[in-house]
Amino acid sequence: MNDMRISERLLDTNEIKIAASKVQVFYGDNHAIKDVNVEIRDKTVTAFIGPSGCGKSTFLRCLNRMNDTIPSCRVEGLITLDGEDIYDPKVDPVQLRARVGMVFQKPNPFPKSIYDNIAYGPRIHGLARNKAELDEIVEKSLRRAALWDEVKDRLSATGTGLSGGQQQRLCIARAVATEPEVLLMDEPCSALDPIATAQVEELIDELRAQFSVIIVTHSMQQAARVSQRTAFFHLGNLVEYGETGQIFTNPEDPRTESYITGRIG
Numbered sequence: 001m002n003d004m005r006i007s008e009r010l011l012d013t014n015e016i017k018i019a020a021s022k023v024q025v026f027y028g029d030n031h032a033i034k035d036v037n038v039e040i041r042d043k044t045v046t047a048f049i050g051p052s053g054c055g056k057s058t059f060l061r062c063l064n065r066m067n068d069t070i071p072s073c074r075v076e077g078l079i080t081l082d083g084e085d086i087y088d089p090k091v092d093p094v095q096l097r098a099r100v101g102m103v104f105q106k107p108n109p110f111p112k113s114i115y116d117n118i119a120y121g122p123r124i125h126g127l128a129r130n131k132a133e134l135d136e137i138v139e140k141s142l143r144r145a146a147l148w149d150e151v152k153d154r155l156s157a158t159g160t161g162l163s164g165g166q167q168q169r170l171c172i173a174r175a176v177a178t179e180p181e182v183l184l185m186d187e188p189c190s191a192l193d194p195i196a197t198a199q200v201e202e203l204i205d206e207l208r209a210q211f212s213v214i215i216v217t218h219s220m221q222q223a224a225r226v227s228q229r230t231a232f233f234h235l236g237n238l239v240e241y242g243e244t245g246q247i248f249t250n251p252e253d254p255r256t257e258s259y260i261t262g263r264i265g
């Protein structure tokens with residue numbers, strides 16, 4: 001079956017990159033994430049699925065402390081990256097977000113040139129010693145995002161002038177430019193047409209050679225196509241987590257089965 005092609009490529013590793021233990025998230029009195037325990041593997045695409053409002057995005061945002069920016073939000077429990085507590089007061093969230101990059105639902109390039117969109121992160125994190133090195137990072141990142149050939153002759157043009165699919169690949173290039181170890185993607189294809197979606201899905205699979213990718217998606221077809229592992233969330237609980245093929249063909253929990261067969265959500 002063609003749809004399963006990407007996800008059936010072999011897993012590269014069983015190494016744990018991120019581990020969450022007893023994670024709770026509250027927005028004021030709203031208990032949005034309830035006692036979630038999960039281990040996210042390195043060099044693997046993990047899909048978060050579940051009905052609207054089940055907490056997928058909230059949990060994703062815990063993994064690079066994006067929830068810190070929401071005043072009513074409180075996170076409890078332990079989340080580690082390579083065994084280190086990411087909520088430790090010693091951890092600088094800006095440095096953390098360079099290691100755990102993020103791509104959002106709506107492409108959000110800076111109102112700057114294509115070049116500067118990519119160069120921004122490497123500049124603030126001091127990843128290039130001179131202009132030649134920065135040029136190299138920009139080219140490499142755009143190539144990794146499969147965008148170089150389309151934009152190489154107009155690097156000084158504004159990023160917001162690109163098509164939606166190109167803008168999203170620009171945002172992926174921007175995220176990979178700081179050499180992250182984990183890439184979080186919150187419904188990255190929801191604003192894209194089927195051709196751009198297919199390009200981004202192909203890209204996600206290529207990126208997994210270098211790091212761990214976590215994707216929130218409403219599309220079960222997409223989860224089945226791109227991920228090797230799937231986590232099903234329901235009402236703030238992580239109901240089931242395992243190999244994507246097993247979750248979609250032989251789920252253990254009746255709530256997972258109801259969702260994948262279209263009875264809830």
Ligand SMILES: Nc1ncnc2c1ncn2[C@@H]1O[C@H](COP(=O)(O)OP(=O)(O)OP(=O)(O)O)[C@@H](O)[C@H]1O
Nearest residue numbers: 027030032050051052053054055056057058059070
């Ligand atoms: N910024 C916020 N402030 C207050 N409550 C929030 C905020 N973001 C999410 N919530 C609440 O947290 C719960 C989980 O929402 P979340 O957006 O994480 O779910 P989701 O599964 O990603 O949903 P969707 O698929 O619709 O994007 C919901 O009850 C939601 O109303």
